[in-house]
Amino acid sequence: MTTRVLELDGVDVSFGFGSRRKHVLHDVGLTLDEGRTLGLVGESGSGKSTLAKVVVGLVRPAAGRILIDGEDMAGAGRERIARLRRRIQLIPQxxxxxxxxxxxxxxxxxxxxxxxxxxxxxxxxxxxxxxAKVSMDADAADRYPHAFSGGQRQRIAIARALAVGPEVIVADEVTSALDCSVQAEVLGVLRDLRASMRLTMLFISHDLAVVRHVSDEVAVMSGGRIVEHEQRDRIFASPQHDYTKLLLASVPDGKPLRERRGTAVSK
Amino acid sequence: MTVAAVKPAAPRRRLRPTPGLIAGLTVMAALLLLALVAPWIWGDEAEALGGTPYLPSSSEHWFGTDPQGRDVLARTLVATRTTLLMCFGATAIAAVGGIGLGAAIWVAGPRVREIGQRLIDVMISYPAVLLAMIVAAVLSPGAVTSVVAIGLATCPAFARLTTNLAANIAARDFVSTARLLGVPPLRLLRRHIVPNIAEPLLVLVSVAFTVSLKALSGLSFLGIGVQIPSYDWGKLLADGLQDIYNNPAPVIGPSVAIVLAGLAGGLIGDGLAAALSPNEGGGRARGDRAKVKAALGALDASAAAGAVAVADDLVVSLPDGTRLVDGVSLSIAPGEIVGVVGESGSGKSLTAMSLAKLLPEPLRSDAAQLRVGDLDLTGNPSRSRLATEIGIVYQDPSSSFNPVLKLGGQLTETLRVHGGVGRGEARRRAVEQLKLAHVTHPEARMKQYPHELSGGQRQRAMIASAMLTKPKLLIADEPTTALDVTVQAEVLKLLLEANERDGTAILLISHDIAVVSSVCDRVLVMYSGRLVEELTAGQLRAKDAQHPYTRALLAATPAVDEDTEPASIPGRPPQPADRPAGCAFAPRCALVRPVCHEERPLLRITGTGSRAACHVVGEPAEAGAPAAVEAGAPAAVHETSDVPAGPVLPEQGAAQDAEETAR
Structure with a gap:
């Protein structure tokens, strides 16, 4: 039987006051079981990052419940939050x-x-x-961050998140600042960790291709709501919501956007 | 990306002394020595009464004597100790008190911080000297009083800088991560905040020294500082002033001393600020590398003849001779869309910016031929022809428009200044272009500011602006990287429309292989400042690439419609200054041969008709070679997915060695 590690129920978040009040998250509900990776996709401004902040406790929701292993975080006091916080770790972008x-x-x-x-x-x-878990040598411990490439730094950040022994790891756009060969390196480390440690992860990205390669299930956000939440293969094979369809159709797949004139490489 | 290529690899700041800093430190050291020894040597002479008062300058008394007949030079030298001690005292009080106060306010939590900062703002708005004068006047005037007064009055400056810097650092990811880990505030301050704000505070300390020197001298000069029988430079100045019209000499000594000490403090402050600034770093002087003179004759004469843009053997280099772009040759036919792909630091943007004459400052470009249309870019081309014949679309639409000017003026500027078009006509054309770029409400947009448009609308407006002058060549540098995927698709279509409608040739720079292969006719792949392969978009789409780097890049790109795991490329690209002698990709290549380390491969036509700069696949005679590549790359993919990421290929060891050396 799987354990439900993280559960969000009816989470509402808004910023600002009066007429400038902006609703960022509407009635968001999510569940995450142990050992699973949930890919969260959506475009900028859809509320992905705010959701990540809510989950790690950096933003307090106006309404709704956040349960970590069944413990409610939204109603918790300062000290309980500090204790709960360590059980969820964030890998920043x-x-x-x-x-x-x-x-x-x-x-x-x-x-x-x-x-x-x-x-x-x-x-x-x-x-x-x-x-070693992130495939780095022990002597890396004596060096300063500047000695490492972007991919290596991101692996160190992953190791730091693992150090706490967290129940859930929130990865917020962890590969979007990286070149694609480096991105592959980081994705490889995450893939191995998922297999070897039964890592439970909320993987946030705007890149559908990346999400496909990391996730067990995928949730699509738009305008502060979760519009679709499905098993990975099902969402990529037969998206139900119109927005999900649009998102998938917009990903450049390398196919020409128009009929090509016969140009060849100069010989 | 352009900037990233110029930045030194290691961002560790090191103190690099400037001449000003050295001069300041030297003067300060001399003053300190003087402060130490002067009272012993000249102490008696400075205190000895009974000399002739009011003596002018003479060989015996260089700065004359004071009303009590004491030698002013001796007194000035002896006063160094008192003055410097007072300055250091005041600076120490200000620094310790101010930094402590600032740190305390920062640690205390958001509410206290808010109130505390407002309080500091109020305190800072009172002139420090005035405050000190009041304190000194209320308490009994004297050296200690004025030191404490000036010290306290300078505290707010330190407190404000500390809280501001701390707030700035606290916003960084590593601090919020530490918070999530549960690191308590004091430890956060000690381990994360203070080490990262120490440098500007150090600069402020030296500034505070100068300020307190002026203030303390001022107080003594006014008679509410140091009291008789002690004396400092300010006091000596005041003594000399009484008879300045008859005997100006006694004023010179203390004046020179104050100026010198103040100058030393200022120079040290300036020098520290300059030496610690991260922008000053880098620029290692390097000896002449073995120059690979490009017998790259890659440029095809027949293709170049009718081309809209030509670069032949283009080299972009740093002042020290490091080649960031190393012998790139390309030509773009009229109406053609050419893509350039490569990872950050590969020189793709620099290549494109050379074609627009827009290289950032210290970089220079050299080429055997560099032209757009008939406009020769190797000399000094006319600015207005540059502006009208080349259009540019940048990556970030939010920074490519001036935020304080309305769009209308910015869109019509080039036409009016360089195209000789009247205001009304320019306006009409701008609106028309906005319409063509599918910008909503084009008329109204002309009166709006850039921030009122969404990112996608702004990028459309950018394209409209670039197309206004009907350029021969449109350079699009990562035009969709900052955009959402749904908007990206629309912007790419827009580029294609512009290409079809006006026959504008496009040079599209992107790190995204999928973007490039869906839009372009022909694709150039760059690695470490060099062109490694040139192939049709069709070949790229079919993953029919020949060069091992292109293949590795394709294997590393995750696809949205495939389950193949992306495979990473072992090692990392060489720094331009440490580019290996042979093929730049050799240390990471799975097919590497001895010749690859020695000889730079030239672009050669491969079996499939693409052109690749590779010793191994570039041999059409050897039929087995391409097959070996075929087998090589997928094998790498499998291995990476089975084994924990990291060393998989036998070549990895060599790549890591190279990496170690690079550090």
Whole structure:
């Protein structure tokens, strides 16, 4: 039997006051079972990132419930939230902004292991194990982030999220700042982790192709609502909602957009 | 991307002393030495009474004597200690108090922070010297009082800078991540905030030193600072002032001292700011690399003759000679859509910007031939012909329009300035172009500001603006990268329409293979500043590429309609300065041969009619070679999906070695 790790029920979020009040999320409901990856797609302004912030507790919803392992986060006090927060970890989008340039990779990971007293020396073995999980050498712990490429930094960010031993990982556009060969590297690491650790993940992206390769199920957001939530294969094979259809049809598949004149490479 | 290519690879800031900084530090060191030794050497002379008062400058008393007959030069030298001590005291109070206050306000939480910042704003609006004068006047005047007063009065500046910088750093991802991890505020401050804001604070410390020097001297000069019998430079200035019209000499000593010390503080501040600025970094001087002179004769004379744009052996280089674009040759036929794909740093944007004469400052381009139409770009082409014959669409529509000007003026500007078209006619044409670009309400848009349009509408307006002058060549640099996928499809269609309607040739730069192959006729693949393959869009679409890099790129691209797992390319591209002698892709290539490390491959026609710069697949005589590629690339795909990502190919070891060296 699978455990329901994350459940959102009727979540409403709005920003601003009076006439400038903007509703960002309308009655959003989501469930995520252990070991599953839910791909969340939608265009800019559809509320994906706000939903991610709600899930990790950075934004408090006006209404609705957020259950982590059955515990309600929306009604929780400051301390309970702090405790619940560690059970959900976020991998941010930009690997160049998400690591402190003045801290070695080892210190950054040690801080994730023990936020109060973490020192790299005290957790050497754990750090090496974490780095191994994302296919990096243990000696990476002694270097500063600038020594690493974008893909390597993103792998370090993943290792940091794993260090907490979280129940859910929220990956917010983790590959959109990366070149496609580097993106493949990060997707490969996530794929292996899903297989080896039964990782439960909310994978947010605007890129349908990427979502297809990472997710077990896919939810489509538009205008602050979830318009479709289905198993991956079903949503790509037979989308039901009009917006999902439009989204899928818009992805450039390399097929020519018009009839081509007979041009050939100059010989 | 253009900027990224110029940036040094390692963003670690290192202190690089400027001449100003060295001069400032030298003067400051001399003053400190003086402060240490002067009272011992000249102490007695400075205090000795009984000399002749009001003496003018002479060889015995360079700056004359004061009303009590004491030597002003000796007194000035001796006063260095008191003055500097007071300045350091005030600066220390300001820095410790201010940074502490700022940090405390920042840690205390959002509500306190809000109120605290307003309070600091109020405090900062009071002139520090005035505040100090009041404090000094109310308490009994003296050295300690004025030091404390000036120190406290300078606190708000530090407090505000600290909170502002902290807020700035706190908005960064790594701080919010640390928060999510449960790192408590004080530790957050110590480990994440302070190390990242230390540099600007250090600069402010040196500025505060200069400010307190002026303020303290001012107080002493007014008589509410240092009291008799002690003296500092300000006090000496005040003493000398009494008889300045008869005997100006005594004023010179303390004046020069104050100016020198102030200058030293200022120079140190400026020097620190310049030395710590990340923009100053980079620019390693490198010796002459073995120059691969392009016998690349890649440019086809017959194709070039009627071409709308030609670049032959184009080299874009940094001032130190590093080639960011290394011998690229291309030609674009009239009405043709040519795509350039490559990853960031591959030089695709630089190549395109060379064709528009829009390279960022320190970069220079050289080419055997570089022209658009009959406009020669190697010399100094006329600006108005550049503006009218080449249209450009940038990646980010939100930054390519000026936000404070209405669209109408921006759209008609080129026509009116360079096209010699009247206001009304320019307007009419602009509206027509907006209509053609499917911008909604074209008339009304002319009166709107760029921010009133959505991203998609803005990019349409950008295309309309680029097409207004009926350019021969439209350069579109990642025109859809910042757009949503549904809008992207529409903008791409729009480019095709413009191409068909006016026969405008398009050079489309993109990192997205799918975008390029759905729009272009012909595609150029770039890697590490070089052209590695040229093929038709049809070949690219059919994944019928020959060059190992193009194949790897195709294998790394996830497809929305396929389940094949994207395969990563081991290693990473070389820095332009460390480009290997032979093929730039050799260290990451699965088909590498010894010759690849030694000799740069030329573009050659392959079996399928594409042109690839590869020693292995470029050999049409060897029938087995392309087959080996066929087998090679898919194998790599399988291996990556089975084994945990990371070292899979035998070549990976070599690639990692290369990577280590690159660091």
């Amino acid at each position: 930009d690997p160049y902004a998400s690591l402190n340039p003045r801290m070695t990779v080892g210190d950054a990971l040690a801080e994730a292991i023990d936020p109060l007293r973490g020192r790299a020396e005290a957790h050497r073995d754990t750090i090496a194990a974490l780095l």
